[in-house]
Amino acid sequence: MNLPPSYPANLPLSHPALSATDPELAALIGAEEQLQADTLRLIPSENYVSQAVLEASGTVLQNKYSEGYAGRRYYEGQQNIDQVERLAIARAKALFGVDHANVQPYSGSPANLAVYLAFAEPGDTVMGMALPMGGHLTHGWGVSATGKWFRGVQYGVRPDTGLIDFDEVRDLALKERPKLIFCGGTALPRTIDFAAFAEIARESGAVLVADVAHIAGLIAGGAHPSPVPHADVISTTTHKTLRGPRGAMLMSREEHAKAIDKAVFPGLQGGPHNQTTAAIAVALHEAAQPSFRDYAHAVVDNAKALAEALLARGFDLVSGGTDNHLILMDLTPKDVPGKVAAKALDRAGIVVNYNTVPYDPRKPFDPSGVRIGTPSLTSRGLATEHMPAVADWIDRGVTAARTGDEDALATIRAEVADLMAAFPAPGLSRD
Structure with missing residues (x-):
């Protein structure tokens, strides 16, 4: 077996079954474990999950197909799966204080696509922060499907301060009348003023979508203001600051629950990844502990x-x-x-x-x-x-x-x- 150069030869492989079946891949995973242990990881969208989250991600829930929602599946044998999904939903609703939560989106980009499917038609105008200014591809940027299927208009930041100019955002929204306004992004170092965005959305007749993928853990831990009183829909990944698996959630007011659920399934995807749902439930449980609040701050x-x-x-x-x-x-x-x-x-x-x-x-x-x-x-x-x-x-x-x-x-x-x-x-x- 050829070990990767970064894998220390004196350390045992840490996954015995995988090592026996596929030692080459096991060695690569071992090398990545060593790399994550030895280096200072400063990418803001990365984190370390707990052993409990890792274990939940690798359970026999992987073996089960579960199209539909709890109590309304297209496959039998869902007695335990339904409880897992309901547990994750209940924990999301309690942690973030929302009316409705959908824990099935595969990742952040599909979650945002489901929002488009729920509230807009191809060709409609949507508004988000420009990618070079700190926004996200799925907020209507041209190279994304969201910029190709919808008419994206973008706001930015002031060149002198690097901050959002809400007068300019308001003027743009009133001029363009978008169906959706996204707030949040991938390179925003400042607090997001959800109330200001909500006022602009109300005035322009738009649905406000708070994409809090980066700051969900900070919100859960009380280290960043919550969008819940202001946004119609909240989209988030479950990794990053939330310290969960690579997955996503959509949360909303009750009036939008059916539209969101229908957009996720059957509108955009098939069966959920049940092992990820379980790991999300674990991460949400961890985020509800007092120690997580200390972590976020x-x-x-x-x-x-x-x-x-x-x-x-x-x-x-x-x-x-x-x-x-x-x-x-x-x-x-x-x-x-x-x-x-x-x-x-x-x-x-x-x-x-x-x-x-x-x-x-x-x-x-x-x-x-x-x-x-x-x-x-x-x-x-x-x-x-x-x-x-x-x-x-x-x-x-x-x-x-x-x-x-x-x-x-x-x-x-x-x-x-x-x-x-x-x-x-x-x-x-x-x-």
């Missing part, structure tokens, strides 16, 4: 502390900082393209993603910025006192990227590994 505290430390080292942060879990850096003043910096930091054991910044003159695959976040490092137990060291590593890594100093990157990687060894990652099968 620690994520924000760490992000703010990291932003302050980066600003002190001369980094240009979009909007000047952060209110949530993520930071968007414009590396133009550092004279290093985002992609070059991201790849160098990866070699230093610091995992980030290169990202466009608002009004970026560079192309999306070679942008000016880097996006980082604190959910994963907070899950490992790192706190505000560790953020200056993280900022120092980033600073040294970006400098090494500019100068081509591979020895400096190797030194950083060793330092990162030492700290990570002191803070074991949840859910990994080896220390």
Whole structure:
């Protein structure tokens, strides 16, 4: 068997049945476990799930097909599956305080597609934040199906502040009269003003959709305002800050429940992934515990502390900082393209993603910025006192990227590994 280069030969494979059946794949999984254990993961959409979530994801629920909804299935033998789905729904409704929850969407993009199917017809106008400004592909951006099948109009942020100008959003909404208005995105470092969006949606006659995929865990933990009093529909993934499996949920007011359910099934997909539904239920149970509230607030505290430390080292942060879990850096003043910096930091054991910044003159695959976040490092137990060291590593890594100093990157990687060894990652099968 050829082990991947990053897999330590002296460590046993951690999945015995898989190792016996497919040792090559087992070795790759082992190598990924080791990589996640040794590196500082700063991609804001990533996290570590608990061992309980992992176990629920890999149960015999995988074996069961369950088209339809609890009590209204097209297959027999649903006695236990119905209870699993009802449990996940009840926990979602209780945690977020919503009238209705659908836990069947396969992921965030299909969940957003179901919203279109529920409330719009092909060719209708929809409105969302432009992708280069921090929005999401499925908010009507041109290369997405949502931009091809619907007429997408986009709002952005002010070039001087990096913040949304709600007067401009209102003017655009009243001019275009969209069926849907999306708020939320993938690179928004500031608190989303759901009330302001709701007022604009009411005035323009639109359905307001809050896409809280990135901040769902912060909302559940009370570290970010909730969209529930304001939005007609809430779309979210169940991973990221919520620390669940790769899945999604749609939540809504009761008046929209039937439209949402019909759009998910049979409108968009077939049978739900029952093992994922179970893992979502576990994650929601964990998020209802007092310790999760502490976690959510620690994520924000760490992000703010990291932003302050980066600003002190001369980094240009979009909007000047952060209110949530993520930071968007414009590396133009550092004279290093985002992609070059991201790849160098990866070699230093610091995992980030290169990202466009608002009004970026560079192309999306070679942008000016880097996006980082604190959910994963907070899950490992790192706190505000560790953020200056993280900022120092980033600073040294970006400098090494500019100068081509591979020895400096190797030194950083060793330092990162030492700290990570002191803070074991949840859910990994080896220390």
